[in-house]
Structures are given as C-alpha cells and as structure tokens.
Amino acid sequence: MTPSSVSGAAFDPGAFSATDLIRTKRDGGRLSDAEIDWMIAAYTDGYVADEQMSAMAMAILLRGMSREEISRWTAAMIASGETMDFSSLKTADGARRLTADKHSTGGVGDKITLPLAPLVASYGVPVPQLSGRGLGHTGGTLDKLEAIPGWRASLTNEEMLAQLDSLSAVICAAGAGLAPADKKLYALRDVTGTVEAIPLIASSIMSKKIAEGTDALVLDVKTGSGAFMKTREDSEELARTMVALGTDAGVNTTALITSMETPLGLTAGNGIEVEESLEVLAGGGPADVVELTVELAREMLAGVGVTDVDPAENLRNGRAMDSWKKMIAAQGGDPQAPLPQAAHSHTITAAVGGTVTRLDAMSVGLAAWRLGAGRARKEDTVQAGAGVRMHAKPGDQVAAGQPLFTLLTDDQERIARAEEALNGAVDVDVSGGPAELPPLLQGRITAQDL
Ligand code: URA
Numbered sequence: 001m002t003p004s005s006v007s008g009a010a011f012d013p014g015a016f017s018a019t020d021l022i023r024t025k026r027d028g029g030r031l032s033d034a035e036i037d038w039m040i041a042a043y044t045d046g047y048v049a050d051e052q053m054s055a056m057a058m059a060i061l062l063r064g065m066s067r068e069e070i071s072r073w074t075a076a077m078i079a080s081g082e083t084m085d086f087s088s089l090k091t092a093d094g095a096r097r098l099t100a101d102k103h104s105t106g107g108v109g110d111k112i113t114l115p116l117a118p119l120v121a122s123y124g125v126p127v128p129q130l131s132g133r134g135l136g137h138t139g140g141t142l143d144k145l146e147a148i149p150g151w152r153a154s155l156t157n158e159e160m161l162a163q164l165d166s167l168s169a170v171i172c173a174a175g176a177g178l179a180p181a182d183k184k185l186y187a188l189r190d191v192t193g194t195v196e197a198i199p200l201i202a203s204s205i206m207s208k209k210i211a212e213g214t215d216a217l218v219l220d221v222k223t224g225s226g227a228f229m230k231t232r233e234d235s236e237e238l239a240r241t242m243v244a245l246g247t248d249a250g251v252n253t254t255a256l257i258t259s260m261e262t263p264l265g266l267t268a269g270n271g272i273e274v275e276e277s278l279e280v281l282a283g284g285g286p287a288d289v290v291e292l293t294v295e296l297a298r299e300m301l302a303g304v305g306v307t308d309v310d311p312a313e314n315l316r317n318g319r320a321m322d323s324w325k326k327m328i329a330a331q332g333g334d335p336q337a338p339l340p341q342a343a344h345s346h347t348i349t350a351a352v353g354g355t356v357t358r359l360d361a362m363s364v365g366l367a368a369w370r371l372g373a374g375r376a377r378k379e380d381t382v383q384a385g386a387g388v389r390m391h392a393k394p395g396d397q398v399a400a401g402q403p404l405f406t407l408l409t410d411d412q413e414r415i416a417r418a419e420e421a422l423n424g425a426v427d428v429d430v431s432g433g434p435a436e437l438p439p440l441l442q443g444r445i446t447a448q449d450l
Contacts, residue, residue, distance in 0.1 A: 009079040011041035018042070018052040025059035033072045040076035044181040053185065054192040061197035070199045070241060071248050077207035080181035084157070084213040089126055089165055098304035099126045099164075101214040102296055103205060105238070108226040108365035109263035113141045113171060114277035115285075115293045115315070118323035120300045121169030122314045127300070128164055130174035130212055134374050134382070139270065142173055143374075147271035147340060147384035151333030169327040179207040198234070202241040209246070216252040216303025218296055219243070222260035223442060226361025232257070232442065239445045247447040252303045257443035258292060262359045262394055265289040268368040269387015269408065271339040281321040286393075288440055290315070295441060342371075342385035342408035346415045348422060353399040354430040356392045363425035364388050364405075367418040371409040383410050388418075395435045398428060 016038045024031060031039070039056065042048040065073065089097040100120055104110055117127045131153075134140030142153045153173040155163070163170045176183070182204050189195045209217055219242050222228065223235035239255035246253025265286040267276045279285035280293060290312075297311035314320045325335040368374065372383035389406040392398045404426055407418050429435065 009037065009041040009044070009076070011038050011045065011047070013042065013047055018048045018056075022052060022055045022059060025056060025063055028063050030066055031069055036069065036072045037076045037079075040073065040080060040181050044080045044184060050188055053188055054194070057185070057189055057192060057194035057197065057200060060199055061194050065199040067241075067244055070203055071245060073199070074203040074207045074210065074245050074249070077179045077181040077185075077203060078211045081179050081211065082175075082177040083211045084128075084178070086126065086128060086161070086164065086213055086215075088161070097124075097126055098215040099128055099213075100216040100218070100300035100304050101128060101209065101212065102218045102220060102300060103209055104220040105205070105222050105228050107222040107260040107264060108361040108368070109265045109268040109273065110139070110222075111144060111265065111267075111273035111277050112220070112289065112292055112296060114144065114274065115280040115289075115320065115324070116296055116300075117169045117171050118281065118327055119293060119297045119311055119314055119320040121167065121327070122319040122323040123301060123306055123309060123311075124168060125301060125304055125306060126164045126168045127170065128160065128212060128214060129169075129171040130178070130208070131171055132174060133378075139268070139273065139368070139374060141171060143382050144270045144273045145171060145333070147274050148328060148333040148335070149337040149340075151328060152331045155331070163327075163330050167323065167326050167330055169323055171327070172331070174208060174212075178211045182207050198238050198241055201228070202238060202245055206242050206245040206249075210249045210251060214251060216300060217246050218299040218303060219253065219255035220292070220296060221255050221257050223257055224259050224261035224361065224438075226263065226365055227260035236443065236445070239443075240450060243445050243447060244450050247450065253447070254299055254303065255445040256295065256299065256441060257445070259438050259440050259442055260361050261438060263361045263364045263390065264292065266390045266393070267387060268364050268390075269371070269373040269385075270382060271341075271384045272387045272389060272408065275339055278324075280315065281324050283316045283318075291440055340384040342383065342387075343410045344408070344412045344415065346407045346419070347403045348405040348407070348419060350392070350398045350400055350402050350404050350426075350428060352428055352430050353402075354397070354428040354432050355435050356394050356396050356398060356426060357429050357435040358427040359390065359392075359394055360425040363421050364390065367405075367407065367421040367425075370418040370421055371407055371414050372411060385410065392426075394437050397432065
C-alpha cells in the first residue's frame with residue numbers, strides 16, 4: 001500500500017473572504033468548487049477561524065447543500081490528508097484483489113464488525129476495516145476488541161497491508177492522517193450544535209471511507225430510538241447522500257437501512273459483545289446479529305463481484321472462526337484467553353409477566369455507558385467487563401420475577417444510575433398476545449435508486 005500524501009492542500013489566503021462565503025450559504029446560495037476548496041484548506045491551515053467555520057456549519061445545517069456541493073466538500077476534506085491505496089494486493093496470477101469495507105452509523109449492541117470482517121475475509125476478499133473508539137451511548141469497535149488480552153489496535157500502514165495480503169482481515173485504528181480537516185471540523189460541530197446536518201455527517205463519514213481507498217463499501221444506516229437518525233425519512237436521506245458520494249468517487253457503494261429501536265443481540269458492552277460475536281462465529285448466537293452479519297456480508301461480497309456463495313455457510317463450517325483467530329493473533333491478541341469479567345453484577349427482574357413488546361435501545365446504551373462501558377470524554381478509559389446483558393427481547397414471553405437485565409461493572413456505585421436509565425425501558429403486555437415487531441432490514445439503497 002502506498003499512502004500517497006496530499007497533506008494540507010495549498011490555498012491563496014487572498015482568493016476569497018470567509019465572511020462572504022458564510023453570507024452566501026446563510027442566504028441560501030451555492031458555493032462554487034473553488035470556494036469550497038478554499039474554505040476547507042484555509043480552515044485546516046488555521047487561516048479561517050473556528051468561529052467562522054462554526055457559522056458556516058450552522059448555515060449548512062439550516063440551508064443544506066446540493067449534491068455537487070457535498071461532493072466537492074467531501075473531496076476537499078479528502079485532499080486535506082493522506083489517501084491509501086490497496087491496488088498492490090494481487091492474486092497468485094496477478095489479478096487485483098478488490099477490497100470491501102463496511103460502515104455503521106452506530107447503534108447499541110452493534111458488534112457486527114467483529115464477526116463480519118473475518119466472515120467476508122474467509123472468502124478471500126480483503127477487508128480493511130479502519131475503526132474508531134466509542135463516544136457516548138454507542139460503543140466503539142476498538143473498545144470491544146481491546147477487551148481481548150494483548151490485542152493491539154494500532155498498525156503501521158505496512159503491517160496493515162501485510163496482514164491484508166496474508167489473512168485478508170484487518171480491524172485497526174484509523175490513522176490521524178486520513179481527512180484531518182474532518183477531525184477538526186467534527187470536534188467543532190460537536191460543541192456548536194451542528195452535528196446533525198446531513199450534508200456534514202455524510203461528507204464526514206465518506207471522506208474517511210473514500211480516503212481509505214476501498215473498492216466496495218456497504219453502509220449500515222441505523223434508524224430508530226438508539227440511532228443517530230431517529231426517523232426513517234432522515235435515515236433514507238443520509239443513506240442516499242452517502243451512496244451518491246461513494247458512487248461519484250468511484251466506490252461501489254450500497255446502503256442497508258436497519259432498525260435500531262431495540263439493541264442488537266443480547267449484550268451491550270465491550271468484552272460481553274466479543275463473547276456474543278464468538279457465539280456467532282461458532283455458528284450460533286442471537287438471530288438478529290446473525291441475520292445482519294449475513295446480509296451485510298452478502299452485500300460486501302456482491303460489491304466485489306462474489307455472488308455465488310451463501311455467507312451463512314462459513315459461519316456454520318468454522319472458516320469464519322479460523323479467520324477470526326488468525327486476525328486476532330496477528331494483532332497480538334490471544335483468541336483463547338478468558339475475557340475480563342466485571343467485579344460486580346446486579347439483576348433487574350420483570351415486575352409482571354406477559355409478552356415483551358418494547359425494549360428501548362437508547363436506554364440500554366445509556367445504562368451500559370453509565371456502568372463504565374463507554375466514555376464521556378475522548379481521554380476516558382473504558383471498562384472491559386462492563387455492560388448490560390439482556391435476558392428478554394421484544395417478542396419473548398417473561399414471567400413476573402424473571403431476570404430482564406444483568407448489569408455489570410467494576411464500580412458498584414455506578415449501578416443505581418444505570419438502573420435509573422432502564423426505568424421504563426421495557427413494555428410488557430400482560431395479555432401475553434403476540435408482539436408486533438419492526439423488521440430488522442428496513443430498506444436498501446443503491447446507485448440505481450439515486
Ligand atoms: N460519524 C462521523 O464520522 N461523522 C459524523 O459527522 C457523524 C458520525
């Protein structure tokens with residue numbers, strides 16, 4: 001892989017005025033390519049001040065952007081840093097090996113990357129999965145994997161390429177060199193109430209994925225209480241915008257819209273999510289986690305032209321598990337080592353019997369976070385053993401007194417606040433009738449749908 005550097009795109013300070021560009025967007029106008037390139041380059045350099053970029057972000061949130069503007073904004077953020085190139089990956093007969101990647105907009109109990117990357121890799125497709133740490137109520141893939149004794153998130157570009165070549169699967173930390181403009185802008189949006197702008201979310205996510213240089217990309221866009229986008233409409237718009245950006249950049253991009261009303265699987269935390277992922281890799285595990293893993297694997301494989309396999313097969317026959325063990329060991333982890341256990345646990349039981357009709361994802365995410373599984377500030381550490389085990393999901397029957405949740409933490413004093421987060425998180429229909437459940441897969445958007 002050659003990280004081809006374009007670090008810090010050049011700009012002429014006198015070419016435009018930030019105030020004029022802010023006024024253009026504030027009044028609903030369109031920014032030209034040259035204006036966008038200038039704004040991003042001058043902001044990355046520090047010539048455009050944070051307060052000016054904040055005003056621009058707010059104008060974008062209120063006025064929106066055209067497809068062309070979002071595309072150029074994304075390209076300018078890519079040009080602010082290095083890009084990666086996996087074209088040196090070849091088969092024995094010299095053909096290019098196309099890479100496939102996945103991005104999830106984040107949800108509670110979303111451990112899918114863990115079984116998914118080795119599953120797709122078990123078909124010989126390289127998966128360069130650059131991931132992040134969690135902030136807030138949704139966990140980060142690296143936090144989960146760091147629960148495995150010895151596992152190392154940081155790889156050099158050379159180590160990453162060598163591992164992709166030999167094992168096909170890599171999950172590691174995204175280096176600071178990819179889209180540094182986004183890093184700066186995202187931190188600013190976080191404190192100026194401008195995270196929620198769809199053009200800014202889409203360009204932020206896609207600048208990093210396009211800079212990473214993957215050939216195919218599958219987006220898992222979550223919708224519902226535990227998701228970033230609470231409504232189906234907003235999730236669809238975000239998905240369309242990202243598919244358009246990927247397509248315009250030559251990345252074969254599709255999006256699945258998936259429900260995040262209720263957590264995925266029966267665990268939300270770090271080590272306990274690894275444990276559940278291992279169940280899936282061993283051919284078992286909760287039905288929703290298996291379904292989503294298989295559907296996303298199917299999309300990723302199709303994205304690089306592999307359409308003649310059933311991805312469920314390599315979960316059943318152990319090949320995905322073999323791929324996992326090699327991937328973990330290559331990054332210093334011991335796949336056989338016991339996972340860390342929390343020092344304290346507390347069980348919450350059902351007050352009445354009946355059918356569980358609702359289990360709120362956001363409440364479970366908040367409880368896991370309060371137990372120590374997540375962080376409030378970037379510099380915080382997370383507890384490997386903390387989290388929430390769920391004993392019943394929507395559609396299940398429970399009896400009064402039956403366990404609904406087990407709360408896990410190293411700090412007993414965290415339990416009361418976590419319990420508070422779960423007040424009202426579960427609805428039980430005492431008549432015991434069947435529950436109406438939204439389907440996990442809610443939609444699919446491809447370049448043809450744009
Ligand atoms: N994730 C990102 O990387 N960027 C956003 O703006 C939102 C989520």
